[in-house]
Amino acid sequence: SDLHKRELLCIFGTGDLGRSLGQRLLQTGYRVVYGSRRPHSCGPLPPGAQVMSHTEAAQLAAVVIVCVHREHYDFMEEVAPQLKGKVLVDVSNNSKKGLYPESNAEFLQSLIPAASVVKAFNTVSAWSLQNGPSDAHRQVFLCGDKAEAKQAVRELATRLGLSVLDRGSLSAAREVEDFPLQLFPEWRLPLCIATGLTAFFFFYLLIRDVIYAYVEQDKDISFRIMVSLANKVFPIVSLIMLSLCYLPGVMAAILQLYRGTKYRRFPDWLDHWMLCRKQLGLLALGFAFLHVLYTLLIPIRYYVRYKVTIRENKTAVFDTTSAWRTDSYFSVGILGFALYVLLGITSLPSVSNALSWREFSFVQSKLGHLTLLLCTLHTYLYGWNKFLRPSTYKWCTPPGYMLCLVVPSVVLVLKLLMVLPCVDRSLGRIRQGWERTGPEGEGTKPLMA
Amino acid sequence: SDLHKRELLCIFGTGDLGRSLGQRLLQTGYRVVYGSRRPHSCGPLPPGAQVMSHTEAAQLAAVVIVCVHREHYDFMEEVAPQLKGKVLVDVSNNSKKGLYPESNAEFLQSLIPAASVVKAFNTVSAWSLQNGPSDAHRQVFLCGDKAEAKQAVRELATRLGLSVLDRGSLSAAREVEDFPLQLFPEWRLPLCIATGLTAFFFFYLLIRDVIYAYVEQDKDISFRIMVSLANKVFPIVSLIMLSLCYLPGVMAAILQLYRGTKYRRFPDWLDHWMLCRKQLGLLALGFAFLHVLYTLLIPIRYYVRYKVTIRENKTAVFDTTSAWRTDSYFSVGILGFALYVLLGITSLPSVSNALSWREFSFVQSKLGHLTLLLCTLHTYLYGWNKFLRPSTYKWCTPPGYMLCLVVPSVVLVLKLLMVLPCVDRSLGRIRQGWERTGPEGEGTKPLMA
Amino acid sequence: SDLHKRELLCIFGTGDLGRSLGQRLLQTGYRVVYGSRRPHSCGPLPPGAQVMSHTEAAQLAAVVIVCVHREHYDFMEEVAPQLKGKVLVDVSNNSKKGLYPESNAEFLQSLIPAASVVKAFNTVSAWSLQNGPSDAHRQVFLCGDKAEAKQAVRELATRLGLSVLDRGSLSAAREVEDFPLQLFPEWRLPLCIATGLTAFFFFYLLIRDVIYAYVEQDKDISFRIMVSLANKVFPIVSLIMLSLCYLPGVMAAILQLYRGTKYRRFPDWLDHWMLCRKQLGLLALGFAFLHVLYTLLIPIRYYVRYKVTIRENKTAVFDTTSAWRTDSYFSVGILGFALYVLLGITSLPSVSNALSWREFSFVQSKLGHLTLLLCTLHTYLYGWNKFLRPSTYKWCTPPGYMLCLVVPSVVLVLKLLMVLPCVDRSLGRIRQGWERTGPEGEGTKPLMA
Incomplete structure (x- = not known):
């Protein structure tokens, strides 16, 4: 049988x-x-x-x-x-x-x-x-x-x-x-970077805000550590990590342009960096999520409610520029965060597997750079005219959000250069297998070899 | 052809x-x-x-x-x-x-x-x-x-x-x-528990808050059912269900320690309970999500805006302890919720399939217990010194958040006992196949049999 | 070897x-x-x-x-x-x-x-x-x-x-x-619809709100474009797109009832529409997410904080009906949004693959219509008695939220008709293969043929 x-x-x-x-x-x-x-x-x-x-x-x-x-x-x-x-x-x-x-x-x-x-x-x-x-x-x-x-x-x-x-x-x-x-081997480097940045900015802002107020103004505002300080550190780390996500791509493109070929390997550190971009981005999204929650919580804090009841006596004049600036700043931030969440969703294995290669790269590259642009703009609008005001620079140090604008600004400027027609054309040729072979004339090396 | x-x-x-x-x-x-x-x-x-x-x-x-x-x-x-x-x-x-x-x-x-x-x-x-x-x-x-x-x-x-x-x-x-x-067979028990808990706490708080105010103070605050009461019931049910997620694991460990072997089957109810932990946790996350939305909504409610305009006359003194307490309470809650969301994301099939066994158990056990700890702490900070104030106990009943602290506190204390070195070592040996075979001496039974 | x-x-x-x-x-x-x-x-x-x-x-x-x-x-x-x-x-x-x-x-x-x-x-x-x-x-x-x-x-x-x-x-x-x-071919139509609706309602509300205030009251409230206007346009587009998700299903049922058979093909436009329901729903969820963020942000806006400090002088009487209405409106909105998110999660490929066919259709149809009902109710509660007040109709135009109620109301009424016992029975028979074959008598055509 x-x-x-x-x-x-x-x-x-x-x-x-x-x-x-x-x-x-x-x-x-x-x-x-x-x-x-x-x-x-x-x-x-x-x-x-x-x-x-x-x-x-x-x-x-x-x-x-x-x-x-x-x-x-x-x-x-x-x-x-x-x-x-x-x-x-x-x-x-x-x-x-x-x-x-x-x-x-x-x-x-x-x-x-x-x-x-x-x-x-x-x-x-x-x-x-x-x-x-x-x-x-x-x-x-x-x-x-x-x-x-x-x-x-x-x-x-x-x-x-x-x-x-x-x-x-x-x-x-x-x-x-x-x-x-194995225990998250590919998360180790991004987690180290996140921890390092968080620790650095926490102590930097602790000195600038809490200790400065204590020393110079003799005020104890240590309670601000729990929410206000956290809500400064998290967006700063988030923006820096998001830009670290897109920096290696720009650097790889520059290296390819400089070398004139795509057939030489990238240095190991760049390879390693490029392989953990997804993890960098997801951690950045986590910090952005915390930033959103902390921000939305502001009006129900005891401190803020107290300030509102105090402030009423002074009569203010409504300033349309301020209204435009703060509303733009919020709006750009929300749109940036929504795109951020979209990027996070498309990096879920089951979603990214359902995308064609072109769709995946469209989302991660085009929408990713747009997200970075919106979040950077959000930070610039937050700073507004404080960049020029001397009182901003307590103890001659710039505020945290100014420091964190450096990397994203560099990435955005370099990316802008990359999409200029002439640079884009050269890069496109190199990525299709063309090689600049030096003084003996332009060689074309097809995929076929 | x-x-x-x-x-x-x-x-x-x-x-x-x-x-x-x-x-x-x-x-x-x-x-x-x-x-x-x-x-x-x-x-x-x-x-x-x-x-x-x-x-x-x-x-x-x-x-x-x-x-x-x-x-x-x-x-x-x-x-x-x-x-x-x-x-x-x-x-x-x-x-x-x-x-x-x-x-x-x-x-x-x-x-x-x-x-x-x-x-x-x-x-x-x-x-x-x-x-x-x-x-x-x-x-x-x-x-x-x-x-x-x-x-x-x-x-x-x-x-x-x-x-x-x-x-x-x-x-x-x-x-x-x-x-x-089949229609969600494994969700049936968790949904029953959630419905039961929600109904119980709804009526309990309805009596304690709305009916108490009507009877004792002759005030009609029935409008609070829609938001205030819901925002008390949801976090309570969420915390209890999260702790019910981790209770069976602790009970299983105690049973194994007591029996001295892992080779005897758990009682059926415990097996059944352990198999629906994921669903319990996800429902708890749903309730936590509702709690977050209801909380963030507070300042735009008509009732709250009204109270703000009324309260202004009384001049308050700023209390740093209150500021510390409320900010800690919010901060711990936000961090707990963020970890909660992380647990939810890792339980998506495509994400959990991409994790190794060790990674999955690290997230679900280590981060899970940390989430429970943060959420319990959030609730204790919310209560603060009200535990000792007699006025808290209207009609001799404790507030809802005190009731809901019982199960999570028990789970956390038991879990703490489990990770004590001596207990942990015994449990580790039992889980690797060792058996305590009674008075005739310690037997070791390897996996190999 | x-x-x-x-x-x-x-x-x-x-x-x-x-x-x-x-x-x-x-x-x-x-x-x-x-x-x-x-x-x-x-x-x-x-x-x-x-x-x-x-x-x-x-x-x-x-x-x-x-x-x-x-x-x-x-x-x-x-x-x-x-x-x-x-x-x-x-x-x-x-x-x-x-x-x-x-x-x-x-x-x-x-x-x-x-x-x-x-x-x-x-x-x-x-x-x-x-x-x-x-x-x-x-x-x-x-x-x-x-x-x-x-x-x-x-x-x-x-x-x-x-x-x-x-x-x-x-x-x-x-x-x-x-x-x-290919670059998101199945997203093209839903994106066009979303863009079209957004543009239409943006200009409609721009005229009704900003330009009306400028012309009739000589006030410049253009700063409201960034947040207030966006937060009117997004929920409107979201609700319309959610109802567009469920409209083709109702239309298909009506067509099957009218024709008395399920064996004739739907018109191409209906087929095409039904195939992009998932994308319509996900875009609607995206707009709802933006609406939630914009709404929760309200109390920290400069304009709102300013208004709060101004308004204090007038003494208001607490209105229980208003409290009930606004709290219901918020509560229904939150529950609707939570269900919305649940629908979004179940449409993730890895989640929907883990569901049986009956579970998937339960979530997408039953919970989907419940979501639509809650969101429509949220909008009606928002309007409340303003539907009857002539001052609502500036320049003889209805506000945006009234316009956006048309499609969802129609869908809900039609769906209600479909679940009436007599209609439901006819539809059930047709979907199991029964055919009304005209004057020569009722023919039954089993699956077997």
Whole structure:
């Protein structure tokens, strides 16, 4: 009958992952046999699975999935004769990076040289196997030296509803094993930059505002740290980080123009910077979000309500210029923030995957630079005529928002130069593969080589 | 020529789904023949498809896709001889759960025992087949008893650009057929909790605020129901639900510590609770979002503007402690909300799929508990010294925000106990598979068994 | 050894894409040989790849990937004898639509009629191949005339971790080649509508508010353009566009009721309209978001702060009805906006893919109409008794919010009629395939035909 034709798989180890994997395989229509050191006392197994000794189990199946911690691999050598020519799937992870000189999978291969070791499934958790993959981490990395062994494991994973990505030979196993241990590696640099900028501007403004008031005017306004100071630091960091997002692109274009070719690699620091632009931008969006919340909160603060009840006595004259300036300043800020949020939404994986390449670059480049322009304009309007007033420069230091305008202004000016027709044309040619080959005349190097 | 080698598929039924499926199959390079009861008057079919009687059509193809409602399956018995040994794909859905004793696919199998019935494609709509799957529901569930039949259908689905998930034998067909009929099953419990809490706190605060003012002070402040009361109920429900998100995790840890093993199942209610933590958290985020909007709206309310113009006469003294307290309270609230939103974003399927397991648990556990801490602190700062003032306890009842502090405070204290070095170490060992096996001595049970 | 069994692929062209593709193929376990016009001076190639003349390279492999711009296809004719019977993969894109009379792939096929051309990989960029597909555009479209050739390329793409969608015969190549060049085609109509509505209401309100005040009262309130006017235009456009989202659904239902069948196609304009409902709704959400930000900003505007300090002198009587009205108006608006955001979140591809069909239609239809109802109610409450006051109609024109109530009110009334039991029953029958076939009696046409 059909049941006899169902493929039999062997699983070594009856821990959480072994059980969950076995259960899922049985549901998918495989037959499963467990190999265990203590076949008679290994706790509850999924119904329909058999359990026997490692040696017996290994003989029955062509594929053996090793759900055992690396520390217990030593028993494998006893089973070596039965594993000859079989596909051994190493699903193990370590608790830390760099615990062992070689990857678990390579270690397993060295123990059983006659088997074909394939590293796979180490990114899949027992939890997601049990609860179905709709919500879970479906991406499986796979590597190994034998093409047929990999093909067998690839089919297995595909039948389980997982999405497979081949990472090459077994020497990639270390990278695959390190993946579940990584903790936001590409966020590290942007987070450092954000922390550094926040700390710098916090202390800078603390001195300029709170300590200055205390020293020069003998007033204690330390309570302003919680909201007013935070609401100065956050927009400053946000604008600088947004401009740091677009600076490497401009620098790369300048480098290509200067070198006259796109075929020479960028320096490593520039490459690294360009790869973390998305993270820089998202952190900048986070700071902008905080800035918006802090700003909208202003009128319900005790301090502001108090000031309103005090201020009433003085009769003011309505100043239309002030009304124009503040309303423009708010309006530009809101539009900038709305575009910012749009950029954030398009960087969600599922949204960016639905965009064509041209659409993605339109949003991230055109709308991104427009966002930067609006946010910079917002800051200039905030400063207005205070740039020229000497009283602005307490203790000869410029206010924070002036400092933070430097980088975005530079980026915008350079970008403006880049879109001048003559520069744009040169850059376009270089990006299509043209090369300026020096004094021996203009060479054209097509894509075709 | 090549055209003769293209696989021929047979579709029974020329309704919406049959036509759309046929069109898509033709586009993908299959040949399609329709079986119809009235081959000469069955309306427009996709160009390139042939139409004939059921019997004739069934003879030509190895795979027959049955796009017919279950009510009309009776005609199938006449075609039974032609369907012997063929793969029959049942794509049907019912309009309600529990209409029939057995699933449609099992019923079909009982009508034609000599064919191999495979349940598939029932989650795919005619609409998404016509408009391309870029935006559509691409997940196809598949079940059946014959491995080769399933393999044939799996290949078919993969070629159509759909993503296949094998759910096992034909006995899973009922579950597969119920899937398109389900309406947020995992949201039901969290929604009930949210509704219950909202109703309770609404009436509690209605009595404490509005009715109390009416009875004791003879004032009609019923207009406060719309904004003030809502803005008290929403944050209370939000904080309680956020803490309910983290309570089961702490309880599970205590249970594991008490039992000394992780290999005994949790009680069903705890399992059920743990599986709906994501939904609890997202609902809590929704309530927090409403709280933020209601709070930011305060200064433009008519009532508040009125109060401002009235209050001006009394001259107040500026109180730095109040300024510190309210600004801290706002600042902690904003930071808590921002983290909250971050948690919500990482629970989007496409974002959580891009995270490694360690990253996901870092965000959901570490940042989650930090969010709970900030939000609880926000509420304590809101209460401040009112906890000790007798006038707070109108009619001897505590204000709503005090009631809502109970659960989060308990969760935070328990969590604090859990991260104490000694407790953390025991828990870590248990979670790696160690078992305390009672008086006969410490047993160690490795993953390997 | 195993290395000799690895499949060998040939790549023509050593440009960016050729190199990146070769590198990825080598990582995945293929052997790669490059064909180049200048094999000895073609720059750095991925380690492990060989480079030789086109003719030599073509002889070695069964699959040749052509990473060359169309302008350089002429060299292919020289290699024609070596390409006989081979699979030729055309990965090229053009820089503009409609540059050439036929698609690149069809042109290649006409140059080498003896080869099997398959169009593929043109949506994949060198960048995403180099940096892994976790973040990248993984969707590959594929078309071609020979089934076996397509199967070979499909396997290749699957091994590279890409997701393949078969678009049929080579005649679909033009469409596939146009895909990376498209720039939000489905957003064009909604953007036009949004721009048109914004412009109309901007000038309408400019005349009614600013110019009216200037002419009749001789006051310059032009500064109000930046915030007040924007905050009138945005909610108006948002509400109209939200109702335009639900209007075609109601119109389709009326058409089906009138025709008595669902089997006749809708007019093209209605089809087109229905396909851009999602975009209409998302733009409406964007305008609503701006409206919320502008509204919350009101109390920190200079103009409003100024008015507050002025107004204090007049003593007002507290009006409970006004308090009820304004608080209801705010509360309904906030709830409407929160539902709006929920609709936006469920239209994210990864979220909508996780929903069953019934869940998706529940959210988009039930919650969508509730959102429309709340937002319309919000606007009616805003108007309140001003509808009857003659002073509202400056220069005999109604205010903007009255104009914008027309479409949503019509949609809501029609929708209300649709859910009346008798209408709902007729519609339900029609949507299940029933047809009213005119005077010769009621015909029932089941799905089965």
